[in-house]
Amino acid sequence: MFRSGLARTGPNGDRLAPLARGGAAVKLATFNINGIKARLEALPAWLDRARPDVVALQEIKSPDAAFPRTLFEDLGWQVETHGQKSFNGVALLSRMPLEDVTRGLPGDDSDEQARWIEATVIGEAGAVRLCGLYLPNGNPVGFDDAGQPEIGGKYGYKLDWMARMRARATELLATEEPVVLAGDYNIIPQAEDAARPEAWAKDALALPESRAAFRRLEHMGYYDAFRLREPGPGHYSFWDYQAGAWERGNGIRIDHLMLSPQAADLLRDAGIDRDARGGEKPSDHTPVWIDLAA
DNA sequence: ATGGTTGCGTAGCAA
Numbered sequence: 001m002f003r004s005g006l007a008r009t010g011p012n013g014d015r016l017a018p019l020a021r022g023g024a025a026v027k028l029a030t031f032n033i034n035g036i037k038a039r040l041e042a043l044p045a046w047l048d049r050a051r052p053d054v055v056a057l058q059e060i061k062s063p064d065a066a067f068p069r070t071l072f073e074d075l076g077w078q079v080e081t082h083g084q085k086s087f088n089g090v091a092l093l094s095r096m097p098l099e100d101v102t103r104g105l106p107g108d109d110s111d112e113q114a115r116w117i118e119a120t121v122i123g124e125a126g127a128v129r130l131c132g133l134y135l136p137n138g139n140p141v142g143f144d145d146a147g148q149p150e151i152g153g154k155y156g157y158k159l160d161w162m163a164r165m166r167a168r169a170t171e172l173l174a175t176e177e178p179v180v181l182a183g184d185y186n187i188i189p190q191a192e193d194a195a196r197p198e199a200w201a202k203d204a205l206a207l208p209e210s211r212a213a214f215r216r217l218e219h220m221g222y223y224d225a226f227r228l229r230e231p232g233p234g235h236y237s238f239w240d241y242q243a244g245a246w247e248r249g250n251g252i253r254i255d256h257l258m259l260s261p262q263a264a265d266l267l268r269d270a271g272i273d274r275d276a277r278g279g280e281k282p283s284d285h286t287p288v289w290i291d292l293a294a
Numbered sequence: 295a296t297g298g299t300t301g302c303g304t305a306g307c308a309a
Contacts, residue, residue: 034309035301059309061302086302137309186309240309241299284300284309 025268025291026096026123027051028130030182030255031276032058032238032285036067036091039283044075046276052289053095054121056132056182060089067091084114090132090183097122105133107164115161123294128263129172133183136161138204155204158186162213166220172260173221178294179260181222184285186254187214189224192233193253205254222258225290229270237272238285246277255288266292 029052033039036057047055060067064083072079072093082103083089092098098119105116115134120127138158142150149155165181172179188206191197200206218224226235236251245251259267268291277286 038301059301087308139309241301242309243298245298 024124026053026121026128026294027289027291028054028056028121028128028180028182028257029273029287029289030056030058030132030184030257031287032134032184032255032283034059034283034285035061037062038281040068040071042276042279042281042283044071045279046273046287047075047077047093050273050276050287050289052287054098054130055093055287056117056130057091057093058089058132058134058184058285060091061086062089080117080119082114082117084112087113088134089114090117090134092117092119092130092132094119094121099127105161105164106168108160111161116165121294123292126178126266126294128178128180128266128292128294129175131168131172131179131181131183133165133181133185135165135183135185135187137186138210141202141204141207143202149202149207149209151209155207158204159209159213162210166213166216169217169222170220176262177260178263178266178292179222180263180290180292181217181256181258183256184254185214185256187211187256188252188254189214189256193236195234195236195250195252200252205252217258221261223261223264225257225259225264225267225270226253226272226288228259228264228267235272236274237288239277241284255285257288257290259290263292266294268293 077093081091101119136158138155237255239246239251270290273287
């Protein structure tokens, strides 16, 4: 694949499309910041260090009116929020023009949780439809006498939400434009995406029904960008604040950028910004990023 | 097995 950092082949071994003008790549990232108020130092510091062009944020835990919009606008970012008081909330920060911004995941008008935002990123050599998502956690899960998860409550909401996401992902695939689905999926796709997979066996993040819903996205043609770059184990994007998970290396990979075939053809590189978890007053997640020719 | 921590908002839930 891209191990050398020099090979330019896509998922099917095809040569990739030409680079954007001047050889520049567009860096898109996803970052669950776990509260914008708590990250007013760490987030700008990471933006300055990592220099992404567009960032999908999750868990801003803020209504739109309380988001520190001007702080980021003064730093040169276009700010689009879809917030909610205390919980959830997603946003997009962009140095490139964003157009056709929409808020909320279609399919259930009664759903008041702020977990989905879309925009078209206007690049020099083309546009990308970017979806920023915060997929429901789904815990706690109840189990019946046969040991099967009870599909109701929070876990039912997670699976229903994933069915709605699949419907929207299907619509976007039909456009045949580059699409990036970036966010906190609250899904550990495979055993090698956890340091202690056995500890997650009955958790909503790793149950077979959760993984099957994630695989459906792959089977319809969305590629896990990080896995195109790095197939091996030991790469995580979340370490719990509790029980010294970070110090013990007890992480999981749950933040993902899924690429439509047209977006996968533009992929140059992908990675996890592990260092962000070790700084001063960090989020419990760390950013995941891709470089696209776009 | 249990408890361990952080954020929001100022109690107790969510993760």
